[in-house]
Amino acid sequence: MLLVGLALAAPAAAQDAPALSIRPFVLGAGQSFAAVDTFDAVFGRSYDVFLGGGVQVVVQDCFYFEGTASRFTQKGQRAFRSGGQNFRLGIPLTATIIPFEVTAGYRFHLSPRLRPYIAAGVGTYGYKETSEFSDPAENVDVRHVGFVANGGAEFRLHRWLGLSADVQYTHVPGILGVSGVSQQAGENDLGGVAARLKLIVGR
Amino acid sequence: MPRFRARTIAATLGVAAALVLTLRGQAPDARPFLQIADIGLPAVEEGGAVWNESHVPWTSQARAGRAAGVELVRAGVSGRSYATGKVIVRFRDEVAAEERRSIVRQASSTGEIATRRPYADFDIVRINPGEDAEAVAAGLNLRPQVLYAQAAYRVHATFVPNDPQYADLQWNLRLVNMEKAWDIQPQAGSSITVAVIDTGVAYRNATFSVNLRSFTHAGIRYPALGVQTIPYAAAPQLVGGSGSGRVVAPYDVISSGGNSPFDFDGHGTHVSGTIGQLTNDGIAVAGIAFNVKLMPVKVLGSFWDVIFGTAPSDGGSDDDVATGIRYAADNGAKIINMSLGSTGPPDCATNSNKFGCSPVVESAMKYAVGKGAFIVVAGGNEFEDNDPQFGANPTSVLAEIASRINGAVSVAAVDPSKNRAYYSSTGKYIEIAAPGGTSRGFGRNGFVFQQTFDFNFTDTFDPTVVPPSQYRAPRFDLLGTIGVTGTSMAAPHVAGIAAMLMQQGITDPAAIEEALEKSAVPLSLTGGDSCPPGTSAVAPRTCSFGFGLVDARNALRGLGLAR
DSSP, X not given: OHHHHHHHSOOGGGXXXXXXXXXXXXXXXXXXXXXXXXXXXXXXXXXXXXXXXXXXXXXXXXXXXXXXXXXXXXXXXXXXXXTTEEEEEEEEEEEEEEEEEEEEEEEOOSOSSEEEEEEEEEEEXXXXXXXXXXXXXGXXXXXXXXXXXEEEEEEEEETTEEEEEEEEEEXXXXXXXXXXXXXXXXXXXXXXXXXXXXXXXXX | OXXXXXXXXXXXXXXXXXXXXXXXXXXXXXXOEEXXXXXXXXXEETTOOOOOOOOXXXXXXXXXXXXXXXXXXXXXXXXXXXXXXXXXXXEOTTSOHHHHHHHHHHHOTTOEEOOOOTTOSSEEEEOOTTSOHHXXXXXXXXXXXXXXXXXXXXXXXXXXXXXXXXXXXXXXXXXXXXXXXXXXXXXXXXXXXXXXXXXXXXXXOEEEEEEEOOEEETTEEEOOOEEEEEXXXXXXXXXXXXXXXXXXXXXXXXXXXXSOOOOSSSHHHHHHHHHHOOXXXXXXXXXXXXXXXXXXXXXXXXXXXXXHTSOSSSBBOXXXXXXHHHHHXXXXXXXEEEOOBOEEOTTTTTOTTSTTOOHHHHHHHHHHHHTTOEEEEXXXXXXXXXXXXXXXXXXXXXXXXXXXXXXXXXXXXXXXXXXXXXTOOOSTTOOEEEXXXXXXXXXXXXXXXXXXXXXXXXXXXXXXXXXXXXXXOOOBOEEEXXXXXXXXXXXXXXXXXXXXXXXXXXXXXXXXXXXXXXXXXXXXXXXXXXXXXXXXXXXXXXXXXXXXXXXXXXXXHOBOSOO
């Protein structure tokens, strides 16, 4: 009981949290793409890494707004999908996804060191696709709005440093599914589920 | 000046299951024909030949680099490919050397200015090959001391064969986007074997001793010529140099392997040329998959086969065709071209044992596809025919079978204007179209040209070729660039592209069919689709063109995630 109480006790520094806190962060995410067959056909796998960062504005130590920018880029091969089989054609292809996301969330007071949170918001997702032997008009450079929701917990390592881990779901319609392998696979969501780690600087 | 025949020949040979063609007056000798194989002079190639050093789109360094996993070329975000490891920079003239080095180091920690090349007014900045050259260039472009900076974008000529008659005669290869396809795959099918199930192929030199007796043809009595020595030459543009190993597992089905599959007609040799005539060698014309291995499988006899006694009839029968298909599949053919056919009832799909249907061929085709072979069948030349039993525009039985098998396609023919060739049969069984040529409206430029026998010297029995008074023994050692038309010529375009597609990575026959059909270019229907009465094709297919004109570049290029 004593140990639990000590663990849950707010450090002295937390008892005087500022009304408004601006906290930059860097993040890394491992994402499993919703378009499993599409990504598997071209890249040989349907999961990959996003790297980025952003800034969080925390109000009254509870509510917060967060802006995040990240980037994914990967090289694969142009492919063809038939009868559930993937055939890669040896023609290099590079895909880049650059999301800009804005979320609003709430941080729960479970303990001064451990702050679970949930958030939801919108994002604008840029997608670029270039291939060898392509005419310029055959490359892709589009941006579409998507939706994002996440939930996790932040662990305060230090008065000025925190580490958060969460799971984020994104839904990005309008880019995949119109043509290409994604149309063959019947997949139209560029989003997916990601496990994220953020290193946050600030109180 | 290439020779060409203005006559329209029936490029798909009639196959009648129960019909045996006989020649009146022929008295077959027990042994009228003696083959002395492998003894013969090389072919006389009409039209001249010029041998040139060939240029190769991919340098040996690039190939080796790709094989070793070294990335020498990268696709930039601009969409263009660039050579890694360097950036092109033009500094203002007044910028001192030390300042240039400093600017470069600020843009890239690994940047070093190389010694300027003669005749260049720009500098090459060497960077780590792993760096993004476009990003480095973008950083340099922000500096006022830099006039311009760019990645070293790759340039290469679209592969245009140096075969001298390519540009003049081969509208057909440009129609299916072969130049860009060769850029994608310069190997052009080098690991694939294509079986040509046809009249045989001119694949080896020989000399024949033949007792030419008298016969009657087209109502004309031709005199006996006695024992004649008939030269036969391999088509140089097919077999390449001696020992090239290009021709594999040749087989004469008609004699159950007793004879070699010599082509005494020229049809099979011409078809083989579209599939894989040697290309970029400074001679004659080009072929599509010019590095494939060819497998001659003779299932059709010709007029001279009957005279020589090497075939019972002009044409063939379903059992020969089925045996040939099975032989090809069992001996490693991954693509099977069948520029042959026959007309029959339109409803074999619902009753394959009905008279006129060919269940033996259907079974063989399914067997071959099951063994991983992709089959291409000519769609038929009977659009303007009126069969007394099957009516106008009768169904091409073997093409209809192909349309029901995933992994086999039926091919219609188009002319240089991408209109349906006047002869090309139509029906909902047509799956794709390719250039077959036409004798109407385009003159010489409507034909499909490949190397084969000069008919003036082979078809001495044909009064439209050689006056009967000048009848003489044939010779099969004079070859030229000969133009013909037919769905027989259309089919090998698809076979050659399929071979390249299989080498590119699509190894399943059904997937090849799907890739070809999905990448085909839909064609407009001037005057509407010409479906047989009471039938229609389901969109996006048409009775005239199937899914459209085959496009080699689209097929080989495949798909990205989003486009």
